[in-house]
Amino acid sequence: MPELPEVETTRAGIEPHLLDCTIAGVTIRENRLRWPISPELTQMATGQTIVSVERRAKYLLIGLSRGFVMIHLGMSGSLRILPAQTAPQKHDHVDIILNSGITLRYRDPRRFGSIFWLDQLKHRLLDQLGPEPLSADFDGETLFEAARGKLRNVKTLIMDAEVVVGVGNIYANEALYLAGIRPTRPAGKISRKRYARLAAAIKSVLEKAIDAGGTSLRDFLKEDGKPGYFRHELKVYDRAGEPCYGCNKPLSAVRITGRATVFCMRCQR
DNA sequence: ATCGGGACCTGCTTGC
DNA sequence: TGCAAGCAGGTCCCGA
Numbered sequence: 001m002p003e004l005p006e007v008e009t010t011r012a013g014i015e016p017h018l019l020d021c022t023i024a025g026v027t028i029r030e031n032r033l034r035w036p037i038s039p040e041l042t043q044m045a046t047g048q049t050i051v052s053v054e055r056r057a058k059y060l061l062i063g064l065s066r067g068f069v070m071i072h073l074g075m076s077g078s079l080r081i082l083p084a085q086t087a088p089q090k091h092d093h094v095d096i097i098l099n100s101g102i103t104l105r106y107r108d109p110r111r112f113g114s115i116f117w118l119d120q121l122k123h124r125l126l127d128q129l130g131p132e133p134l135s136a137d138f139d140g141e142t143l144f145e146a147a148r149g150k151l152r153n154v155k156t157l158i159m160d161a162e163v164v165v166g167v168g169n170i171y172a173n174e175a176l177y178l179a180g181i182r183p184t185r186p187a188g189k190i191s192r193k194r195y196a197r198l199a200a201a202i203k204s205v206l207e208k209a210i211d212a213g214g215t216s217l218r219d220f221l222k223e224d225g226k227p228g229y230f231r232h233e234l235k236v237y238d239r240a241g242e243p244c245y246g247c248n249k250p251l252s253a254v255r256i257t258g259r260a261t262v263f264c265m266r267c268q269r
Numbered sequence: 270a271t272c273g274g275g276a277c278c279t280g281c282t283t284g285c
Numbered sequence: 286t287g288c289a290a291g292c293a294g295g296t297c298c299c300g301a
Binding site for chain 3: 110161169
Binding site: 032034074075076091108109110111112150151152156218219257258 | 271272273274275277278279280281
């Protein structure tokens with residue numbers, strides 16, 4: 001489900017509802033997420049004021065007067081802003097209830113997501129993360145350097161969070177199409193110049209997806225319950241066998257490390 | 270050190 | 286129509 005644009009869309013959507021609010025309580029109905037939710041989350045967060053709502057990679061970081069709540073949406077997670085008395089539905093695992101009369105509700109049918117209480121902004125899952133793709137710390141040189149001597153294919157490289165964060169399966173496919181690079185190409189055999197193009201394509205597709213409110217295929221909904229509209233802008237993802245918008249040739253499909261991969265045999269080399 | 274594959278879950282779509 | 290298989294936006298961890 002959520003890649004960087006969907007997480008960023010969620011962050012921007014919930015931020016104005018959360019800032020300066022006090023947490024009146026945290027209800028955990030189901031703590032069996034990817035990692036069990038620590039029971040101390042409730043007592044540590046209750047009574048505190050929310051001072052920031054930020055994102056690092058695909059993690060949401062809710063800053064409190066003391067400490068942080070760190071949330072990952074996994075494959076099927078979403079956050080909604082709702083009136084506090086709204087009855088929970090199936091898979092609504094956690095509520096963060098605010099003194100303003102609203103609740104931030106976490107839903108995650110597959111339970112691949114996670115919620116952590118952090119005393120400080122430090123966690124092993126944040127330690128090894130690469131640069132943010134939309135920052136100046138990321139460019140073609142980042143990719144070229146990471147790819148030196150590597151035999152692995154370029155799609156796996158750009159989906160590796162130690163190389164660059166936030167690029168999941170949809171946007172990896174899209175960026176490689178925009179850059180005209182075949183996903184199966186060995187990463188170490190691609191020129192500086194083509195990596196500059198790929199880095200620019202990653203930035204461009206992520207920015208445009210954020211502007212559109214993300215991509216909604218199945219589960220993903222924004223904090224207000226509405227879908228994002230980038231689905232209509234997808235050039236290759238979910239279009240296997242359909243004509244390439246560039247040359248009309250049917251798009252090819254392969255699996256790369258278990259993930260659906262779509263590309264144009266003619267436009268991507 | 271690097272890499273691929275399995276594992277974790279539920280729900281929806283597809284094909285027999 | 287019913288059922289089982291296959292597939293889905295992530296990513297950690299293990300064994301080769």
